[in-house]
Amino acid sequence: MTDVTAEKNWAGNHTYRSRIERVRSVEHLQELVAAAPRVRALGSRHSFTDLTDITDVDDGVLVSLTDLPTTVEVDPATRTARVTGRAAYGDVATQLHAAGWALGNLASLPHISVAGAVATGTHGSGIENGSLATAVASIDIVGPDGEVRTVSRGDADHPGSIVSLGALGVVTALTLDIEPTYDVRQDVYTGLGWESLVENIEEVTRSAYSVSLFTRWTDAGIEQVWRKSRVDEAPLDLHGAQPAARTLHMLEGAPTESVTEQGGVFGPWLHRLPHFRMEFTPSRGEELQSEYLLPRAEALAAVERLRALGPRLAQVLQVCELRTVAADEHWLSSSYGHDVLGVHFTWVRDEERVYAVLPAIEEALLPLGARPHWGKCFVAGSDAIAPLYPRMGDFRALRDRVDPERVFGNAWLDRVIG
Numbered sequence: 001m002t003d004v005t006a007e008k009n010w011a012g013n014h015t016y017r018s019r020i021e022r023v024r025s026v027e028h029l030q031e032l033v034a035a036a037p038r039v040r041a042l043g044s045r046h047s048f049t050d051l052t053d054i055t056d057v058d059d060g061v062l063v064s065l066t067d068l069p070t071t072v073e074v075d076p077a078t079r080t081a082r083v084t085g086r087a088a089y090g091d092v093a094t095q096l097h098a099a100g101w102a103l104g105n106l107a108s109l110p111h112i113s114v115a116g117a118v119a120t121g122t123h124g125s126g127i128e129n130g131s132l133a134t135a136v137a138s139i140d141i142v143g144p145d146g147e148v149r150t151v152s153r154g155d156a157d158h159p160g161s162i163v164s165l166g167a168l169g170v171v172t173a174l175t176l177d178i179e180p181t182y183d184v185r186q187d188v189y190t191g192l193g194w195e196s197l198v199e200n201i202e203e204v205t206r207s208a209y210s211v212s213l214f215t216r217w218t219d220a221g222i223e224q225v226w227r228k229s230r231v232d233e234a235p236l237d238l239h240g241a242q243p244a245a246r247t248l249h250m251l252e253g254a255p256t257e258s259v260t261e262q263g264g265v266f267g268p269w270l271h272r273l274p275h276f277r278m279e280f281t282p283s284r285g286e287e288l289q290s291e292y293l294l295p296r297a298e299a300l301a302a303v304e305r306l307r308a309l310g311p312r313l314a315q316v317l318q319v320c321e322l323r324t325v326a327a328d329e330h331w332l333s334s335s336y337g338h339d340v341l342g343v344h345f346t347w348v349r350d351e352e353r354v355y356a357v358l359p360a361i362e363e364a365l366l367p368l369g370a371r372p373h374w375g376k377c378f379v380a381g382s383d384a385i386a387p388l389y390p391r392m393g394d395f396r397a398l399r400d401r402v403d404p405e406r407v408f409g410n411a412w413l414d415r416v417i418g
């Protein structure tokens with residue numbers, strides 16, 4: 001097959017093989033979907049694999065909704081906002097805040113599309129905070145026949161349709177739960193030793209509304225603790241960790257202008273909950289990523305196993321981030337059924353070397369019940385993945401019913417979902 005687009009994902013490690021069509025209206029999208037034998041929706045392209053692409057046939061179409069306007073319609077009575085599918089979280093957040101409203105949580109970057117993020121179970125952090133999909137009250141989705149269906153909370157198909165990997169259709173709008181706008185302060189601490197973490201992991205991860213722990217699995221332990229709090233507080237005694245004296249990036253040598261304000265200064269939620277500012281490149285920009293989400297009860301076992309792998313990982317690791325996500329009921333959510341610890345890896349951008357270490361990580365973590373983040377790099381196939389998701393059979397049945405001809409299928413789904 002020829003490379004017809006030469007357009008790449010954000011990380012630059014995947015060149016889309018299928019033709020990209022920029023849709024002009026929902027009606028145009030409906031016509032495209034009804035006519036094309038194979039279709040996938042393209043979000044903001046922040047996933048790291050061929051998940052989004054169609055690589056196994058020549059006549060696939062990737063539909064991009066970037067030319068459609070971002071609209072945010074607030075309904076104060078139901079405390080929800082209806083937003084368009086391709087909208088980036090950062091743009092939605094700006095409009096919501098201006099109207100006096102807020103979302104309950106955000107991922108580390110505001111650049112990602114709402115539809116693409118919830119499709120892969122994207123999450124932020126916080127003991128009480130579910131993944132971003134848990135805020136989705138309903139979606140409008142164009143099915144294989146080109147018709148728009150609405151799937152709402154309370155419908156039998158809702159728990160299978162939000163985190164659905166683009167396999168059920170193209171989402172044109174989502175209704176999100178909102179709350180009155182609020183302020184957050186962000187405080188970074190440095191130097192939490194392994195012993196302190198092991199003895200106090202519950203207390204540390206509960207110490208703020210959203211907590212991220214950064215490590216390179218060396219003897220330095222947790223090098224940075226990023227705490228995002230909705231209440232004012234004096235500096236904490238964080239088991240030996242000290243408040244950082246200056247603004248820090250979690251990646252060595254990366255420019256600190258791209259991170260959101262630290263130092264305990266209260267400010268609007270949308271300018272503190274993400275780690276990165278909308279107007280800058282998030283993270284390093286030159287990287288790959290993986291993440292495994294495991295039952296929180298197994299957190300210390302995972303820490304021990306990863307510390308043992310530390311020297312091997314060091315050759316390709318930029319940094320590792322530990323976050324918590326509360327349990328939910330979405331069938332393909334990485335936090336389905338139990339609270340999880342997310343172990344995220346920011347790698348160097350070298351596929352060969354990164355994919356060479358992934359089997360060792362999966363050998364260590366999958367037996368603990370770890371589920372790979374759908375949008376990032378992993379090697380497990382459907383045989384290893386299916387047992388991790390108690391409702392995988394229900395999702396496959398939903399897919400058979402909604403898309404029996406696999407109009408929204410691709411090689412990635414064949415490999416991972418089966």
Ligand SMILES: Cc1cc2nc3c(=O)[nH]c(=O)nc-3n(C[C@H](O)[C@H](O)[C@H](O)COP(=O)(O)OP(=O)(O)OC[C@H]3O[C@@H](n4cnc5c(N)ncnc54)[C@H](O)[C@@H]3O)c2cc1C
Nearest residue numbers: 041043044045046047108113115116122123165166171375
């Ligand atoms: C720098 C960086 C930081 C990140 N930080 C986090 C983080 O903090 N937490 C986290 O969990 N993840 C994080 N991720 C991963 C990222 O959130 C996911 O890969 C997410 O899916 C990206 O959304 P997207 O719009 O770019 O989706 P794409 O990569 O474009 O698509 C992903 C999937 O969504 C589907 N999709 C997209 N749009 C639609 C639509 N309209 N209708 C139906 N399906 C659709 C696609 O078909 C595909 O299956 C990060 C990624 C990067 C690059």
